[in-house]
Amino acid sequence: MTDSILEAVQISRTFTAQEDFTGKIVRSVLRQPKPRSLQALCDVSLTLKTGEVLGVVGESGCGKSTLGRILAGILPASAGHLRFCGQPIFDMDSITRAQTFLKIQMIFQDPMSSLNPRKRVADLISEAPTVHGLISPHEQASFVNDALIRVGLDPNSHSRFPHQFSGGQRQRINIARALAVNPEILICDESVAALDVSIQAQILNVFMQLKAEGNLSFIFISHDLGVVEHLCDRVAILYLGRIVEIGTVETLFKAPKHPYTQALLQEIPRIGTGKRRFNPIRGEIPSPLSPPSGCAFHPRCPHATTQCVRQMPGLREVGQEHLAACHLVHGTVSHLPTELSK
């Protein structure tokens, strides 16, 4: 059994509107209420095992990008712990923490805006490892050469600028840059969402090849269930800042327990179903500024009971390595239909 490389324990994140000095005075003079805070993430715990690809799925505003940023150390958490190989990251001194977060690299959605347009590819890729002392300046040329080959780019393109590449090639540059500091974890935030289907396949193949090399673990954040099913080993479903279901791709896609997961899986358009009618769940995603009482999904849930309105369900084991947060699922006995209708 593989060990856990990254562990998030009850991570929460609250955003509050920043007030400047005059704003504070105006508010106290006018006796306005304090600015409302927004709970983007609430008690999110998950474990990334060494060598696995963990998918994080959710719709807009569910907190999946916030989670990615906290795990990569870009954004501080409001509460909770992070452990890297068992070591609590937030307790480390700043130097050790910086070294630890160097092992966790992130790849973003928009391949253009995450590359400095004024830098040549060779500089983009070699800057971080040079600064961190991983390579010496005279090794740069051969290092860049190897890095470009690894992600399937022409090594002779090292002196070109980002705008001279296509979208797929730019995303390859981003991957090469993230890999340049020898990370152990890659956090991919919608990294293939902006790409055309044929290019998306190329980038997914790069990820799968990296996975097969076996030195990396991945957190793969996406709204695209088809891509997640293809690439990931386990998947966590996020709804309004909480994990509602987590399990292996095999069990979760075959027998989803949470009504939200069931709805998501029923509603993805798939090829091969032919022309069909959808049977969508009602309502929109509630605003995290005023989340519903009890289970956040109850206003849209077709099975909701009075208990769901009153009480927030916790994550409970519903099968092997399979957790769901729903009152209507008790262990392996379920009041919900578990098999998806074809």
Added chain:
Amino acid sequence: MRKLVLDIQNLTTRFESAEGIANALDSLSLEIYEGEVVGLVGESGSGKSMTGYSIMGLVEHPGSIVGGSIHYRGQDLRLLDPEQIRNLRGDRIAMIFQDPMMSLNPVLRVDTQLVETLKAHRSIQKKEALQRAIELLQAMGIPSPEIRLRQYPHELSGGMRQRIAIAIALLLEPDLIIADEPTTALDVTIQAQIIHEFQTLIEDRGTSVLWITHDLAVASTMADRLAIMYAGQIVEQGPAEDILARPMHPYTQGLLRSIPSRNIRGKPLQQIPGSAPSLTRLPSGCAFAPRCDQATPLCELTPPLKQITAIRSARCHHPREIDA
């Protein structure tokens, strides 16, 4: 025999710039029959949106339609004067965009925009127009439409805005709706709701739809017929189920193999090498040939559009039926 609503023949839309001449549409032919949903599928830059703009007469400088014809119920849209086009547009032919704010005015309340649309094309009392608007918003799945009508677009969520943009398009019961990626920016659950309501409304009214999308899966759940675009041309056309089960053009085959699916989970995806060519520097002959694994020397000549069966055509020298 079903009636033809839209008949596009050899339509060429050209853009001229310092970089050269680009044919955004290159002798494109497409027919849409009454009550039919045609899915127009392609990747970015393939010309799928330009097809919509060309039909609607929305091609702006430096672009222009340089050849071909667009007939709407026997009337050549290219020969109409601007006044006649305006009367047709919004009334008989409506368009929905990916960004609903393309069709909504940010400084007008929702009710003003709906009533205005009705009054521009019909002699109708305001009260009656409002009633029509409320009924339609309800049918589009908008809860408490009376409240929504009094709001401004910025007060609504993205999904709500798109529902209202669709309601405006449907308001005058057009014969043809051109839907340009209307659900692309939306979440899965909202996309399913909107597709569901849209399907119900167009089926009740027998509206024809040109559904433009990059997402083959969405197109396959919506469309009766599919047209696949590459570099300004339709490279394959036919009944949706046929094309998805047995694609003939190597590009369609490649597209279908690039999509992750259940039976190839965890295996490398078959990818189309390279990327789409720039329209100003198209290769001579077949535009797809440099990326095609089945290309032969013959592909250096421009392939004709081959009518393979009565209902299927492909623009390829070597079309082969392959089980997807």
